[in-house]
Amino acid sequence: MSAAQCIAPLGMESGLIPDKDLTASSSFNDGNVGPQNGRLNQDIKSGAWCPKPQITTESTEWLQINLHSVHKLSGNTNTYLEKKNQLDPPIWASKIRFIPYSSHRRTVCMRVELYGCYWSVGIVSYSMPKGNRRSNGVELTDVIYDGQWGDDLLRGGLGQLVDGQFGGDEIREAAKNSAWVGWRNDTKPPVLTFEFDKIREFSAVHLYCNNKFMRDVQNSRNVTIKLHHRIGKWVRIQLHFSARWILISEVVFDSGKPLTCYIYNTPIFIGHKIQH
Structure with missing residues (x-):
């Protein structure tokens, strides 16, 4: 929201x-x-x-x-x-x-x-590489992240990727408003790990990305990945480069309480007649 x-x-x-x-x-x-x-x-x-x-x-x-x-x-x-x-x-x-x-x-x-x-989304925290700075000085780190900041990794907090703010087409202007997180392809492919408050059933995840290919940034505006009703408490997303940059503004999950199935067993008694 x-x-x-x-x-x-x-x-x-x-x-x-x-x-x-x-x-x-x-x-x-x-x-x-x-x-x-x-x-x-x-x-x-x-x-x-x-x-x-x-x-x-x-x-x-x-x-x-x-x-x-x-x-x-x-x-x-x-x-x-x-x-x-x-x-x-x-x-x-x-x-x-x-x-x-x-x-x-x-x-x-x-x-x-x-x-x-x-907060019905249920995301407790996410961890990921902290992002890079473009050559023109535009900062593409998760500047509002409230967890632990390591040298290269953000861990145990929440920030831009779930704040409900979607970045615009103009990267330089949007970056001033903390809209985009970006990774350059001379670093390791980014891995994003999301922790949820409880076990959930996931049907899809939506990655809101930038598609300015002429600016050497990859991915379409809104990428949806089907999760086929997988059940879990953590979701790990591995991204791969096909251009110099990956930029993401928001990550949204379609999830809910998993269905509970009950199997009822009818006792079967096996015995034999005792002959006297």
Whole structure:
């Protein structure tokens, strides 16, 4: 799902997120300004969460929201004055902490809402070579990747390939917006490994690629690979060069819960009659 579609309020204001899923490092008064009161547009008790100490540049007070499952978050709203902040790029999380900050020591109170959607895709992480830079200086690495960065390998995180942002035809302009990841053919053919939250049945994978052959980049705009209902928790994609570059903007899987088959066995008793 694209960031433009993933903008639904997740339940702070409506109460869909229950009080038991709201915690805080401290509260000035648990009953009146505890974490359960930090809901946008809700005047419950004193109408906000207020941490016990005053806030400075070095404060570590926090308000935490437990969503229990991974969600894609595209923005948050906070108050003193209500302001909506778009998260670009979006983040994936099952728990969120708000940490108030102030350049001057002051008392701070907060009411918040989260915007996003349930991460039904089920991708927990992917690993791959980190990409290269073109001779014209265009960076084709996964700049928003949130996992571990090795010398040549990205491991254990999520980034551009699943952010819902599809690159345009103009590579140089799209690269500025973190749209493409690219590998040059003087490196090893890239291997992409995707880990999912649970065992799934896969029918296809779609690779959104660039097809500007005159710019020495291979592959068609949207390549679909049938996976023939294979079942697993990991998917490994091996790419091969037929030109100088491979550029990929997005990887989308068609998958779902595998069908469960039950085999019922009728016991068969084999015996013999004992002669007396």
